[in-house]
Amino acid sequence: MKLAYWMYAGPAHIGTLRVASSFRNVHAIMHAPLGDDYFNVMRSMLERERDFTPVTASVVDRHVLARGSRDKVVSNISRKGEEQRPDLIVLTPTCTSSILQEDLQNFVDRASLYSESDVILADVNHYRVNELQASDKTLEQIVRYYLDRARKEGIFNRSLTDVPSANIIGILTLGFHNQHDCRELKRLLGELGVSINQIIPEGEFLNNLKDLPRAWFNIVPYREIGLMAASFLEKEYGMPYISTTPIGISNTADFVMQVEKLMNFWATVLLGKKFHYDQYVENQTKFVSQAAWFSKSIDCQNLAGKEAVVFGDATHAASITKILSGEMGIRVSCSGTYCKHDAGWFNEQVQGLCDEVIITEDHTEVGDTIARIEPSAIFGTQMERHIGKRIDIPCGVISSPVHIQNFPLGYRPFMGYEGTNQISDLIYNSFNLGMEDHLLDVFGGHDTKGISTKSLSTGGKSIDWTPEAESELKRIPGFVRGKVKKNTEVFARQNNILKITVDVMYAAKERRSIESLA
């Protein structure tokens, strides 16, 4: 048992459901008690989905516990199969129902006898892995299931596509800026002459999975999700993959050069030509992306030597550390990640780029580190943003866990050359800079902290508040207190009331007119 206030990565079933509901025409059945199905709320609210989230909870209650849940789960699976005709139904328990130690595989076997859809059990240990690991595993499981079957049925076309192509693995719902990154990646690959074979899981039909191995190579943009599927495809189908994340100028250049290498592996044989991207990279870096010039410009002079702390998932924290210290000359005092399972890789990446490394799932440890270092800016998750607010240090959010703010309507990729611009903006805007910095020092900031209860300047006779009414006023939350006070006084004046009692306050509230609200 451990005392926990907050967590960076969610429970395993969230990962499984993210993968299942990202594929097209897949339904997930959660075998779980009432209230465990909040995934639907998260997806519907954060992604602003227009369709119903294809996840149904088969509710476990006392009766189900007493009777055994097989019948209920099986009938819910077959019912969903009939109602919505999904290609696949994924069954997953949650932390809670996994303790029941039921033979869920047996439920699934039974259900597949009746259902026209394929049915599988997400094979995840709910107490040992987190959301990210579980989504990695589930994606691999689904890919393996459909490729193995295609191979068995002999409906397999393993020939490479005529034009160079790649799969993007690991774009999914509720990901941190995933949709924007995906669009930017497609653009980047398009400019390199690489067509997209498939993007999984987001928006892909399962029937198409059998054509996955036709791509020339795979791309895993985020190492948290997709590495397992990619290494399965490498092992079984000899597909090479790139796991370098194209975030930042140098990482993107590195990524492009890896693409070149993999392209030329086949291009010389199949197309009789070689691709050369160094010109492209140079052009993009110098003229298209503004980031490289920006870091040389006078604006960034004040950034030199400023201190920052970075914390996030392994992919983003490592990339941002590289950008800050390598590309912008900002000193990274501490860099860290909550992806404990990927500690080795992370350490290797940030070695030499920061003063210290922190790998923890405990946000208080991160908070203490930040408070000790007192950097000029933080680049972290929503939690670090809150920590920063408390100790008055600005924070740019660079990593999941996701928040409604990470689903902007505008285009905000982190990847590719447009991503470098976005990140430069984010970094620059996170620091208090130059003249503004001086002015803030001199005049003590532009926000006043006191609660405004400015009285109405209508002149005339003043209005008294009885002590009871005043203490009642104090109970009203600060952000509306001023308004309530004003409205009550207006009401009192209109009714020639000289002393405001609690009764008068309520009467004023009851009389508020619709015009003032509409």
Place this chain on the structure above:
Amino acid sequence: MKTPETLAFECETGNYHTFCPISCVAWLYQKIEDSFFLVVGTKTCGYFLQNALGVMIFAEPRYAMAELEEGDISAQLNDQKELEKICLQIRDDRNPSVIIWIGTCTTEIIKMDLEGIAPKLEKQIGIPIIVARANGLDYAFTQGEDTVLAAMAHRCPEYKHCTTNLKNRTDEMARIDNHTTNKSPFEASKLTRFNLVLFGSLSSSIASQLNLELKRQSISVSGWLPSQKYEELPGLGEGIYVCGVNPFLSRTATTLMRRRKCKLVGAPFPIGPDGTRAWIEKICSVFDIKSYGLENRESEIWENVKDYIQVINGKSVFFMGDNLLEISLARFLIRCGMIVYEVGIPYMDRRYQAAELLFLQHTCRKMKTPLPRIVEKPDNYGQIQRMHELKPHLAITGMAHANPLEARNIDTKWSVEFTFAQIHGFSSVRDILELVTRPLRRRGVITPGFRSLSKQTTGD
């Protein structure tokens, strides 16, 4: 229109969605100022609290998770030792007046003996520990509060009779008045003291408004469960009347009656001017007081909100069911002239809600509208099919269904807003109507020609 005399209840036992009952922590820790809530559960529970409810930790919160790990589940670790470690840490860091353990589905399934461990630890750490089993196996959403209040009812001090000594009585009255209402007893001379305790957690300003309403009828409320501070819990016992303000508190009501020997005032709930009036009248009748001025007060409120009523009069509404406030809200909206097609509700205690149900029938007769269909544990998929046919003007629904329904051209309002908004008493009527009419008014204010841009219908 002829209406059936009796209400029909259906129980679909379908696949439906509500929030987990542990969500009560989010409002109860704010209500009980000196408390600390410890949710004993898994990562799934913790992630829910931080995510679906959008409860972000700004400062040091007064709730936390005791996160169960593999060792706890497989019983390799000693539950008491583990909880002791955590509670000592809480005591040292926060020193609350009470620690409330919230049991979850997981503690139910592994049969963790929270009730057995609590008394031992309580002695050891010197802070009272209350155990509430707010699990999703037995309860839905707002019933979490019910489990906490029912558990807390056992900790209320025993009420002592002192009817003979008049001096004592006034002293005590003054004391309780100060505690519960923070008001000078300027009207106290007129007041008759009745042993009335109200239960249900309301914001302190709404609670004092209800106190005031009763005071106008010269009834003084002797306390609230929960109180603002744990140490101010009201005395309970024989001779105490209790009355609920929320429809989801059936277990608390039962505990107060059976275990604490209180008398329950079965009234409709003080939601809407009609409900508030009926609630006050019922309390008055129990104390044999003739209520006065309520009819005027009610009609005055109706008069004040008639601009809102115009917006919803004749429109139809569909409750998908979420927070157990559905019957009271449906009754109020019918009184406003709406037509209620269906009232989904996760759980229906027909005894505790008897007065409210009767009032609903009464209201339907008065307004000449058919009785709504009441569906317990509704099947959300089936409800959506029904909505396709009925095409209600408004659906009051959980958050997961709001955007998809909007995309299908059905205006929605989140049911959870009624849980967190102030909806009780005469002065909140406007707030309820503000919530209900907002989606419908939005339709009115967007210029007709642009309408087609904002409403997009997905193929279905």
